[in-house]
Amino acid sequence: MYADDTVIYFSGSDTNEIMETLQNDLDRVAQWMTSSRLVLNYSKTKVMLFGTKHKLGRFGDFTIQLQGKLVEKVPKFSYLGVMLDEQISWKEHTEEICNKVSKRLGLLLRIRSCLTIEASKCVYNSVV
Numbered sequence: 763m764y765a766d767d768t769v770i771y772f773s774g775s776d777t778n779e780i781m782e783t784l785q786n787d788l789d790r791v792a793q794w795m796t797s798s799r800l801v802l803n804y805s806k807t808k809v810m811l812f813g814t815k816h817k818l819g820r821f822g823d824f825t826i827q828l829q830g831k832l833v834e835k836v837p838k839f840s841y842l843g844v845m846l847d848e849q850i851s852w853k854e855h856t857e858e859i860c861n862k863v864s865k866r867l868g869l870l871l872r873i874r875s876c877l878t879i880e881a882s883k884c885v886y887n888s889v890v
Contacts, residue, residue: 770784770787772784776805784809803831808834808835810835811848812846813848813849852878
């Protein structure tokens with residue numbers, strides 16, 4: 763049984779409170795999975811903080827452990843096809859979308875001479 767894309771989150775302004783709450787929640791999930799004879803994939807488990815650059819700089823050592831091993835802290839992560847970064851800037855996600863749209867509009871440019879205006883609009887609206 764797999765439960766991919768499960769997220770544990772907590773919001774707060776105190777680093778220790780956030781770290782303690784997330785650690786307790788992860789410990790409870792790991793305990794429940796063990797008692798249910800399920801396996802939590804350590805290598806796919808990541809931790810990420812969201813905030814402004816200034817606030818993230820104040821967090822210092824932020825560590826979460828799973829089964830005695832440190833969980834990797836990442837600055838960005840793809841979740842359900844959306845690239846999230848620490849500052850929720852959407853920069854990478856926006857660039858990726860622009861590249862995809864650009865390629866698809868290139869297709870429209872190549873086939874435009876074969877289409878009516880109405881068909882071109884339909885293709886354009888579908889792509890964009």
